[in-house]
Amino acid sequence: MGSEQYQLITLPNGLRVVHQRVKGTQLVHAGFTIQAGSKNDGQNPGLAHCLEHMLFKGTTHRKTIHVLNHLEVVGGELNAYTTKELTTIYGTTQSKHLSRLTDILCDVVFRSTFPEAELEKEKKVIVDEINMYLDTPEENIFDEFQERIFDGHPLAHNILGTEESVSLISQSNLKNFVNTHYRFENMVFAVVGNVSIERVLQALQRFLPLAQELNFPGVILANSTFTPLPTFQEVKKTDFNQAYAILGGLAYEIDHPDRWKLLLVNNFFGGPVLNSRLNLAIREKYGYTYNVESGYSAFAETGLFHCFVGSEPKYIERSVELIFKELKKLRTQTLGTLQLSRAKNQYAGQLILSNENRSGLMMHLGQSVLRKGKANSIEHAIESIRKVTINDVLQVANELMAEENFSRLYYVPQD
Template identity: 45%
Template sequence: MELFFHTLENGIRLVHRRIPGIVAHCGLFINAGSRDEKPEQYGIAHFIEHMLFKGTRKRKAYYVISMLEDVGGELNAYTTKEDTIIYASFLTEHYGKAVELISDIAFNSVFPEKEIEKEKDVVLEEIHSYLDNPAELIFDEFEEMVFAGQPVAHNILGTVDTVRSFTRKQLFEFVSEQYRADDMVFCSVGDISDEKILRLFRSCFSQAMPGKKNPQKEMPWQYRPATVTKVLNTYQNHCIIGNIAYNIKDKRRMSLFLLNNILGGQGMNSRLNISMREKRGLAYNVESTYNPYIDTGLFTIYFGSDANNLEKSISVAMAE
């Protein structure tokens, strides 16, 4: 089962693998995320991701979210610092519906004014939920400290002020500038021939605008180690220890992915979990994470512990 590749005339790429089975998956990967935002746009990539489900030129919002779910499928999306991903899981017989629906919301969303104002409230509550959750908030603040002044530094959700300021015109401008065919990949895994998926792909994605996006320029930057303490009214001390790491193109990244899994991955037998939780009872949550970006990366160890155990927890984590 070889991978099948194809690039349309406008530059958008297809990657498909045919595998037997009744369930299939596909997704559109758009290389446009929060690091592509100007300061006054902070949070707009994520906001647009929400608005993709609010109606297109030929579908109202209800039919966007119901089209696959009514036949046992799923449609969803998420935003990262560098990408927006729209994906679907469905029975193989509904391949055509899924591919056409993803292309429709990616290229034909209309961003109704009424829905924009309503969704602002939704995203503001999402921001507030993060501010109430120190275990989430600390990761955003850590990246803002490490990458200070860089487009990759700010959090994906944006700020209360920027989200409140978004206009329909701004949404269309960002999509026009960033949703470009050369920066898109459509991936598919399922029991459909290369010929059939190519016909669907050509039919649905030839409308993508050719060209490349305009990335935000990087500022002069030098990593400087630092220790930052913030006092909050919490029951636990939340701590991150980390450093810059290999970017996504570095061949050493696979070794670091493996080491990360051994040190503090999802398994109960990770070294950090055994050493800090099972043996010493210092923490309930302890994990390590490796996030590679296109031009840099970040490796972190996170744990939450009682204030009386903080120094010992740091010592044990560093020893591992």
């Protein structure tokens, strides 16, 4: 979560800079978050992700090896990731190297050249990454489930693309994507660490390109309206030895007023905690599975709540039955006051722990300011959790978690 201690400044060129000073650390975390992800790929699935890779393959100032070495030689890290709606390019180093960090971030974001030879090599790397995910059923089934749930919408396709779509990406595709989306008004620069805002602004003034140096902007498409599709149930034969199932349905979009209620419900129902309802009811009670969980993904237009389980084939249907049994309890049985209090304390504690991750805090600030112009404090988040009532839990469960509203996808072995 962010904090009310952050400073937000909009530069004359339109770039928003969000900064939070954290004393007692020798590190600084900084990065650009751009409002462009796989949802913006258009006719080139995997384009945003391919671009993320290619940002490290040479600039007008540096060859690939110099990009890769720039922070590494002082013990720092440079990295990036792509989601369906955002791309973040970030780094971490000692505070005394803030200028070095800002230099390389500005260089790769604004001055990458996307050499043809490097592009052809990197396509092979991405295809290998795609194949790695295809060999990972937990990832594969979730991606395929989203493709079915969001079919016909830009959210549907896999962030990585396919081997075929990646092979068709050209240098001109990359440059056009940058010209369209990598613009000052479409990004935020976030910094968290023991550095002053004055040092941050001085570094940006030194390394940012002038506004007129950026290419003529293209047109950024608005969010697409999402139309819900009928539910589905499918069983797919696979080469995996285990069986897997994912079931779920549409949920709240990222700025929905009831989002915090669902986040709390998801956390105690099947979140990353050993005492979640699903873990206790299926793994601990019966030993049917090593991994059973629920999750909530929120996007600008819609959201997705899902439950996942992997087990021996003979246990998969029984495990799914038990998941629906727990969902029914959530819809029909009132949560006790003590149970709700414990769930709130647990989730609040998790958020406080995550807030100590300064790199994560930097990303949160950048993404929040980009999306809604501000970042909520950790106190605001905890207050939102504390306000959730017993009736709120029932309302969310009955609105979103009825069995008839869930689609199902199974992976089962061939034999």
